[in-house]
Amino acid sequence: MSQHRLERSEQKLAMLLLIPSFLVIFLIAFYPLGSVFVTSFTNRTFASSVETETVGFDNYRKLLSLKIMKLEPIFDPDTGLQAIDDFSGEPAYQDPIDLLPRDPFRYKPLREFDLFGTRYVYAATDPKFIQSIEDTLFFTLTSVILETIFGMMIALIMIKNFPGRGGLRVAMLVPWAIPTAVSSRMWEWMFASTRVGVFNVIAQWMGYTDGQFPFLTDASTQIWAMIAIDVWKTTPFMALLLMAGLQTIPMEVYEAAYIDGCGAIRRFTKITMPLVKHTLLVALVFRTLDALRVFDLFQIVFAQKRYSMASFSYYQLIDNKMMGYSSAASVVIFFIILFFILLYTKISGGIQND
């Protein structure tokens, strides 16, 4: 009985002692987050004395409404065959601008695609935002995979003993140590659309272009340029984390495997991978969340040409002054990132249960 009371009073004390931490967390995390949530339901204008009104879910509806509609082919009245579009030189279909609904928000075509011989249009009320989500997800997936592969390769080499290892380890970290603002400008220069840029010189030398290819304005290369910069910059970070993980594996395990006649590939898949798995997972979580929030790279190199999710939200807030709309975009980004956190928690939980 007395023990019971003691337990309870200790619990009380624990709660009491936790209050300051809760207070701090509330102030620095929940309050700002909550105010973004609240603002996202208004039409608040940034840096202005314009009256703010509550608009319900309008911001979200405008951000996220998607529609897929079928386009009818256009026939040439003279020949009875499908007409040819003057601009693209391809078979003509109905103009999606006429077809798409305009109330309460106008749907704008994002892209057209064919499925089983029928043409469809994929439209959104804010195609730039949907595009920014697609771009950011593609950027995250590709860059994180590449960084993991290269990072692992570098880490495996760097843990070996060889002369000059110390110096090489320092050199390896240089790209990561350069501020993104500086390295983005540096790469922007290398990607220059004339032969000022080293990539154009190389591409011309290899016979791919005439030395005037606009890597940063051509839609097909834009995201790949971003991925190249990010992989260059962040692979060292990945390698560093993985190196720390690899160093915890005792050498004796490898020696035993070697004596038992285990080949290099089997040693990697059966010993290295399982033992470095936890470190790898932590590194992946770090990088994925970081890549999803990418802002500086896109803002510096692309400005208004193409957005990441974060630079879209920044544009809406700062340049467009639509604080409510920008907050709603931020909330959507928050949920996308939350989804990835939950996904990783689920995966890591699975590993721990092994």
Add this chain to the structure above:
Amino acid sequence: MRTTKVLALCLVLLLAGTFSITAGGQQEAEEAGPITLTVAAGAVGQELVLAKEAATAYMSMNPDVEVIVLETPDLTTDRLGLYLQYFEAQSGVVDIYQIDVIWPGDIAEHLVDLNQYGAASVAADHFPAIIENNTVDGKLVAMPWFTDAGLLYYRADLMEKYGFSEPPATWDDLEMIAEKVQAGERAAGNQDFWGFVWQGNSYEGLTCDALEWVVSMGGGNIVEPDGEITINNPKAAKALDMAAGWVGTISPEGVTGFGEEDARNMFQAGNAMFMRNWPYAYSLGNAPDSAISGKFDVVPLPAGDSGRGAAALGGWQLAASKYSENVEEAVDLLMYMTSYEEQKRRAIVGSYNPTIKGLYSDAEVLEATPFFGSLYDVFVNAAARPSTVTAPNYAEASKIFFSNAHDVLTGKQSGAVAVRNMALDIEDLIK
């Protein structure tokens, strides 16, 4: 026990820190030393140097004032973003802002009414159109600093070399000359030579360039002063298609990523026949280190189907922040920086167009920049962007215009589709 000691130590340090901060604060308040004024100025071309020189001159006249010139981003869109962050925080960090001709309507509520500080008497000396532009609800929120209009720069030496006597009067002439010179120069060994460079990046500068094409073709002013949205017409579509046709032929593919400075760098290195740019490029092009010094000249932009050429009205103003701690001193500095003498110095050293009418007949100014006299009409009749009629949504209206135009330049849509999208989007925005 040890934890308690550590905690106690932390507490002591914290208290000591607080004390030193308070003490520092008091000290600062006691020395009522020189007033510091911060000017947020641009850094395109010689802007920064000229602003710093003006600051130094002002400080030598007013020893009790310290003037700091703050460098701001080159892209106008980025610069507005920076300013708005100061305004939202009602920050007094910056006292004087260099603001674009399109912003007064949008940010007037954060700016000081200069008429209350005796600016009205000076305002009459400036171009009335710009003073009107800077007057919001009867308040003069900014003093004109320099005006700008789009001009066509051309290489006079190459015109002669290829047997052309007159600079191009129409876009067709320009295309024809550019093609011939580009082919010739490339055959002569300069693989990086292009016919025509301009501002094609997806930003405010493209709004200016594209407005010039559209107006010269007779396609209207995007949104007319009475609020009618006129951009959806075949002439405007044709203008955009015409420019898209230059990309990859007489202009580099990369022109769709060019701002003012990219175009100038290429032209000044001797790698372009024609350039569309603002007047500031004139004195830089004639600098001793320029590859084309003395080899180029300036004319109005070519005419399109309307029979007339059009120049977009640009230019920058100086405005005092309402949140400044020394409004009176800030206005005094602002009036100095926009004064007759200072604008004259800037016109001579940097070929920045004065906004004071009298300077266009000043002998010293005309000697330094002869085209100020011959192109006076271009500056007075420049086409204004529809910033007043779309205020306070001009930034978004312009973004709709330039991003759709950019999509035409990069081949994502045709001019006809683009002008339709522009009209629909602008209607959604301002209706």
